[in-house]
């Protein structure tokens with residue numbers, strides 16, 4: 001039967017859940033996700049995809065994704081790249097390339113392009129930061145106090161370059177302006193200034209939602225959850241925004257969002273209760289520790 005205009009009006013909706021990891025799905029101190037596990041299973045049973053969206057690298061996320069028993073697309077390095085398991089959609093999405101069993105979309109910039117910019121920039125301006133690419137692991141350990149393993153991990157990035165700033169604030173502002181003018185962006189982390197492409201968690205989330213939508217007649221709706229300032233872009237593009245309360249900092253301010261939940265509970269328990277309240281209001285009296293039948 002041919003599709004009519006009328007059938008498009010009453011498209012059923014399909015939810016997508018996008019979530020940060022540290023401090024949201026993972027406990028801030030223990031990195032445990034056990035309080036979220038029953039709700040993760042419920043999402044899976046209801047065929048609601050959970051998209052992990054973090055500042056972590058591909059390698060780090062592959063490990064966590066396995067531990068969370070998740071097989072959906074995921075977003076790495078603050079919106080820099082989207083990894084979609086090959087065959088997840090009926091066809092390879094437009095502009096995606098193949099890489100080790102994944103279709104990869106790259107809203108961000110490759111590390112090679114970032115390093116090229118840094119090299120050019122250094123020729124005109126004195127270097128006022130420790131460049132991880134140029135430094136040895138020992139130098140990074142000595143300068144940052146990271147463990148050797150953490151330093152190795154911090155160096156192993158594909159789409160961003162952490163810089164340990166050693167100059168003053170004025171020099172930092174000038175550097176950020178030059179990076180923006182060259183088509184890059186910066187993100188201030190707890191310890192490092194990260195140089196990355198002009199992307200963020202929200203830009204990548206919107207692109208992935210568009211990709212789901214391109215292969216479906218149902219109308220996709222988005223729930224996003226996070227605990228930190230770098231989650232705000234992702235929360236802004238969501239139909240329902242969940243700010244998960246942190247034990248170490250106040251909830252970031254998200255103004256004028258039409259449907260915002262700030263959890264009472266911390267980390268993965270707060271996440272689970274908010275997801276239940278939003279999607280499964282009949283199942284809120286659930287056990288967090290026990291196994292499900």
Ligand SMILES: [Mg+2]
Pocket residue numbers: 020021022023024226227228
């Ligand atoms: Mg977080």
